[in-house]
Amino acid sequence: MQRINTCAHMAVSPDTMLIVDDDAINRGILENIFAPYYAIAQAENGKDGLAYLHAHRDRVCAVLLDVLMPGMSGIEVLRVLSGEELLGQIPVFLITAEASGGTMKEAYRMGVMDVISKPVIPYVVQRRVHSVVELFQARKRLGNVVEQQQSELLRQAQQIIKLNQGVIESLSTVIEFRSVESGEHVRRIHDITAHMLTRTDLGQGLTAEEVEHISLAAIMHDVGKIAIPDAILNKPGRLTAEEYEVMKTHTVQGAMLLEKIPQMREHGAYRYACDIARHHHERWDGGGYPDGLKGDEISIWAQIVSLADVYDALVSRRVYKSAFSREEALRMIRDGECGAFNPRLLDRFFQVEKDLRQLYEPCGRKTGF
Helix, strand or coil: CCCCCECHHHHHCCCEEEEECCCHHHHHHHHHHHCCCCEEEEECCHHHHHHHHHHCCCCEEEEEECCCCCCCCHHHHHHHHHHCCCCCCCCEEEEECCCCHHHHHHHHHHCCCEEEECCCCHHHHHHHHHHHHHHHHHHHHHHHHHHHHHHHHHHHHHHHHHHHHHHHHHHHHHHHHHCCCCCHHHHHHHHHHHHHHHHCHHHCCCCHHHHHHHHHHHCCCCHHHHHCCHHHHCCCCCCCHHHHHHHHCHHHHHHHHHHCCHHHHCCCCHHHHHHHHHHCCCCCCCCCCCCCCCHHHCCHHHHHHHHHHHHHHHHCCECCECCCCHHHHHHHHHCCCCCCCCHHHHHHHHHHHHHHHHHHCCCCCCCCC
8 A cells, every 4th residue: 555645734633634646746736725724634546545534534524536546446435435324424525637427427426525627726626625524514513412412311311210210219118118117118019010020921012111110100009008197007906997998098099199290190100100009909809999890900010019019018027917928928829818819910920939039038139120
């Protein structure tokens, strides 16, 4: 490859014009025209010019390209640049005395910016090249601004999502603290729900984003308990019939509360959260509350949260009871002592229960939303 001659000031400027011509006089004329405005790099043939462009494409602001050169012609260089989709990034000008109709047609078809005939008229070629270079640079600056704005909008959107999820988590966790719980309950309900939807066929047909929204909605299942008096919510003994009726209203209260939060309506978890809050105490046999839904009238996510809530309640200590052993909890669920569940749901639950048990081990995975 022939040596490429460059001006000394090229190193300090990223705005480099590449002149590719086998005639030293032509290169000198073009350099005299553009040297006051750009750093200049020269190549004696198409092969050398292409090599320079590949090595310094981020520094080249324009290419002045001769057509007739030994070895690799200007048209051949254009074909390579067109194939690499570089002609849309760097403006290329053909400088030639052989501007035939066929040459011009092919050059413009590939994306050359302009075809300038030799001998060049300095102020004409200068104006034509300057205009295009300024246009490309302005477009690049605009593209950078748009990219920065998009990045900023994405960052702000991510902050809003985190803020919304933080509010959801805080709202859910405060209920657990009112119930003298640690807040780990809602985290486990989230993880059990996510696990059941991703590790079994219960989540078939749901996208990853929908599973994420459902799992987040699951932590709000008991949000209506904020309306339940402490004397009932934290009563250590058995609730009276009247107290139990009040406790049951947390399902309706939860759905109503979520409906009254305007920001929630814009969140992907909203429709799942309202459904789960209202229906996580429905039963497969129709004996649940508040609406007495039966079978598949109950959404699969409300069914999963219902079973997750029962399982977590059994194996955890509560103000009104000690924790049951894992074996006893599974027996109670299997024998229907904790309500009637979808047989298919129970089957999938028992398949993955060993994995779920890890959530309760001291050295188990620390979870988060």
